[in-house]
Amino acid sequence: MNYPNGKKGDVSSSNRKRPSSKPDFSNRGMTLEEDINQTNKAYLTLNRAVIHKKPTPVQIVNVDFPKRSAAVIKEAYFKQASTTDYNGIYKGRYIDFEAKETKNKTSFPLANIHKHQIDHMKQVCEHNGICFLIIRFTTLEETYLLPAEKLFPYWERQKDGGRKSIPYQEIVTHGYIIPLKFKIRVDYLQVLDDLYF
């Protein structure tokens, strides 16, 4: 495997390597969302960062208010999110990201991301927030952090009729592998520390 030339701001190459031996504890069955929620909970407990997943946006149409018990939503629909799923604060900086997993082994399909999410990410970058994508290749058992600035050119290219996915190898090149750990399952702050702090 080739490594890109060490650009300024890149994390150490050891961080970028695919783990040569898989950890003992099997993480199969946990979704990326569950892993990130557990990670954020650990960060909160350790007082390292305050980052939460936003609730799923739902359009409520009909609510029943039975006597002496809680209101029941009887009819509602899933709405498309207008922002990313996760945000919060780390070392005084605004953090904002979206997390996606794919079974695909050779590329990440851009259909996973919506236009208004890209618009939101661009706004966050403009206002000096730290914005990125966490991509898990579930079959390969690898999770990458891809800075939003590296995502935008691929998005523009497909908008102009180009390739509708990011090749795996380019995510390896432009992204940063997130170490899989036991207590902090997706330790993305470690990558941010190397990149921004």
Added chain:
Amino acid sequence: MNYPNGKKGDVSSSNRKRPSSKPDFSNRGMTLEEDINQTNKAYLTLNRAVIHKKPTPVQIVNVDFPKRSAAVIKEAYFKQASTTDYNGIYKGRYIDFEAKETKNKTSFPLANIHKHQIDHMKQVCEHNGICFLIIRFTTLEETYLLPAEKLFPYWERQKDGGRKSIPYQEIVTHGYIIPLKFKIRVDYLQVLDDLYF
């Protein structure tokens, strides 16, 4: 009306004054939430800040997937929020707040705020975020920004068996009136500019 002695960090007294003449345009009928959503939309359009309301947290119990049409949520319940309702980024700083209105003319009842929201606000302050409460006295037609640090002592006092509300006059003293405008209905960034930037 008395003004507090000008402490460091306070906004100019003109900003603290109750408007002597009410604006012409009537704002009645708009809830504080609607006003803030409209304000955040204007900030986004003007590229001043990226601040959004989080979706209402809902516990989904039963979903129907009809053929050839959108999934329908058939049973769900409102969950208590574990954070505040609004967050985002302004001038590179993390912004986090909760908004509440009361018909009460003489005090703001602390029952409007939940313990886990206070815990969240304390965490945000610790990590150097800008955190506050927007309080509207609907009957008086006045809206105040109260920094979270000023809110905490009142919360602690009621926890220890003390008064269960903040007197209106103390909100006038420790808070900052938010000017009511036409296009930007609740211009809280103007107050933040004076306080933090």
